[in-house]
Amino acid sequence: MSGLAIEAEGLRRVYRTGGRFRSGREVVAVENLGLAIEAATVFGLLGPNGAGKTTTVRMLATLLTPTSGVARVLGFDVVRQAAEVRRRMTFVFGGDRGLYGRLTGRENLRYFGALHHMRRREADQRSDELLGLVGLNERADQRVEEYSRGMKQRLHLARGLMPRPEVLFLDEPTIGLDPLAARDLRRLIPMLASQGTTVLLTTHYMQEADQLCDRIALINRGRLVADGTPGEIKRVFSRTIVVEAVLREPIADPETDLAGVDGLRYVDVSSDGPSQRLTIQLAEGSSTAPIESALANNLDGLTTREPTLEEAYLSILR
Amino acid sequence: MERLATQTLLSYKGLFFWLHWPGYLSNVVARPMLMVIMWALLGRFASSPEMVERFILGWIALSIPEILLGGIIQTFAYERSLGVLPIVIASPTSRAFLYYSRAGLHCVNGLTSFALSVLAAVLFLGLDIGSANWPTVLGASASLLVSGAAFSLFVGNIALLRVNWTSVLSWTRSVLMVFTGAIIPIDLLPGPLQPLTGALPVTHGLAALRQGFAGAGAGAVGGELAAEVAVALAYGVVGLALFVLFERTARDRGTLEYEA
Numbered sequence A: 001m002s003g004l005a006i007e008a009e010g011l012r013r014v015y016r017t018g019g020r021f022r023s024g025r026e027v028v029a030v031e032n033l034g035l036a037i038e039a040a041t042v043f044g045l046l047g048p049n050g051a052g053k054t055t056t057v058r059m060l061a062t063l064l065t066p067t068s069g070v071a072r073v074l075g076f077d078v079v080r081q082a083a084e085v086r087r088r089m090t091f092v093f094g095g096d097r098g099l100y101g102r103l104t105g106r107e108n109l110r111y112f113g114a115l116h117h118m119r120r121r122e123a124d125q126r127s128d129e130l131l132g133l134v135g136l137n138e139r140a141d142q143r144v145e146e147y148s149r150g151m152k153q154r155l156h157l158a159r160g161l162m163p164r165p166e167v168l169f170l171d172e173p174t175i176g177l178d179p180l181a182a183r184d185l186r187r188l189i190p191m192l193a194s195q196g197t198t199v200l201l202t203t204h205y206m207q208e209a210d211q212l213c214d215r216i217a218l219i220n221r222g223r224l225v226a227d228g229t230p231g232e233i234k235r236v237f238s239r240t241i242v243v244e245a246v247l248r249e250p251i252a253d254p255e256t257d258l259a260g261v262d263g264l265r266y267v268d269v270s271s272d273g274p275s276q277r278l279t280i281q282l283a284e285g286s287s288t289a290p291i292e293s294a295l296a297n298n299l300d301g302l303t304t305r306e307p308t309l310e311e312a313y314l315s316i317l318r
Numbered sequence B: 001m002e003r004l005a006t007q008t009l010l011s012y013k014g015l016f017f018w019l020h021w022p023g024y025l026s027n028v029v030a031r032p033m034l035m036v037i038m039w040a041l042l043g044r045f046a047s048s049p050e051m052v053e054r055f056i057l058g059w060i061a062l063s064i065p066e067i068l069l070g071g072i073i074q075t076f077a078y079e080r081s082l083g084v085l086p087i088v089i090a091s092p093t094s095r096a097f098l099y100y101s102r103a104g105l106h107c108v109n110g111l112t113s114f115a116l117s118v119l120a121a122v123l124f125l126g127l128d129i130g131s132a133n134w135p136t137v138l139g140a141s142a143s144l145l146v147s148g149a150a151f152s153l154f155v156g157n158i159a160l161l162r163v164n165w166t167s168v169l170s171w172t173r174s175v176l177m178v179f180t181g182a183i184i185p186i187d188l189l190p191g192p193l194q195p196l197t198g199a200l201p202v203t204h205g206l207a208a209l210r211q212g213f214a215g216a217g218a219g220a221v222g223g224e225l226a227a228e229v230a231v232a233l234a235y236g237v238v239g240l241a242l243f244v245l246f247e248r249t250a251r252d253r254g255t256l257e258y259e260a
């Protein structure tokens, strides 16, 4: 598979809020967003709360009409050819709403299978398979209202996979999952991509994004601020290097001691056994020599490394 | 004291779901006025045995849309409050399928309600069914069933626009009670309103039902039955068009995921 599975150009969404009779306020949730997502890859959409991630996903999933701009999923316009998009796409939104509590897990899957034109036998077979995959086999015939939150979240995932979608939107899919289930999901996602599914994922767990995503877009206040592979985000967009300094004697106020260092952005303090560890972010191209002279004899060791995705994220958004 | 005031104010604002102009006007202002007028009118007509028989047949006919309205409007409202609406809307299933399928089993309830209210009327109210023409009665009830289902879907649609479903339900019930001849004879309604009654469900089917219980053959009520089915078709077709329109509106406004 090759080519673009998801494209957006100049995508914009304005929400009008306020009453039906009062004149409302306008919130620009997404502004001039462009995306180009290769088929059969995992794409991460990251950004702070309210950045516009869910809004973007809802527009791509035909749930929300863009105010302007265009978006295509598998070449089909999400507004004019919504029916074509819906035939090939599913979404899973984090949280426990969106299921019929009075039906069992299996019945829920059967219903959603039918919505996707699956025959009863095919749907039952597929739901057996998926209930096993998400670890709900034993609870399959229990009403969903008796499920825990994480179990509902797993059932949502099974629901999203029912019709073997070509494009899968996952909006914070690991929220509420226990570590084991989250790990299973993180193993599943690359497997789906290798089988040809294009996955668009939003998450607030940077490690998850780093591990899973082939490419990442970072948005803030509705605008794209960085777009690239996790490596590119860390190296190019962050414009930072990270220095780890281990100190013999803890110091009270490292910012003051390091005040004279050129390109100093941020200092984080942690303890490392009896000694103290400083994680120092420097603007890219800065030298570490001033740090060494500022800390002088107290310095036990100094290493330089590339920022983690989380550090890069913080540095880009700061 | 201040805490009590805060609680009083905020629990009112947060939990009183009719606190917007349409909700407030209809539930707090218009409904009490309508209620007192309606029940007073009812009292005025309940004065003779023939009137009581009118009421009985009227309520037998209304038993069908009563249960259909309640059941079907709920399906729209709970779909929204459970958060399933976006999933259903973003599925490839045809809108007609989505729309009409939710009425299916409610029709069984409609038929059960009908049969049980006839039974209750015979057992407890002495309804005389000796002269009834059963094919006509069955035909009439079938026509009430399709029109009741089509009308309920039509009304339930409105829940897609986030209108409070309990008020929608009580309003439509009142309308059917007053304007279909179930309780107040149509020729006693204000003149300008009389032609409108024909556009509501129940009116024609009920007329056929009354004649059926009086012994009229199917031929005599053919026109009324056809009219009731035509009304059903109209609500069915216009309702589906509204469903599609409301879906688009909800996507434009971004309200598909709202809870209520």
Ligand SMILES: Nc1ncnc2c1ncn2[C@@H]1O[C@H](COP(=O)(O)OP(=O)(O)OP(=O)(O)O)[C@@H](O)[C@H]1O
Binding pocket: A015, A016, A017, A027, A028, A029, A047, A048, A049, A050, A051, A052, A053, A054, A055, A056, B254, B255
């Ligand atoms: N239905 C809505 N009506 C009005 N405003 C909305 C609506 N949905 C989102 N917004 C606003 O749009 C902006 C973007 O919200 P969105 O939900 O897309 O953010 P997000 O990136 O998904 O955030 P989070 O990480 O918290 O999930 C916010 O300012 C939000 O208040």
Ligand SMILES: [Mg+2]
Binding pocket: A053, A054, A055, A171
């Ligand atoms: Mg979100």
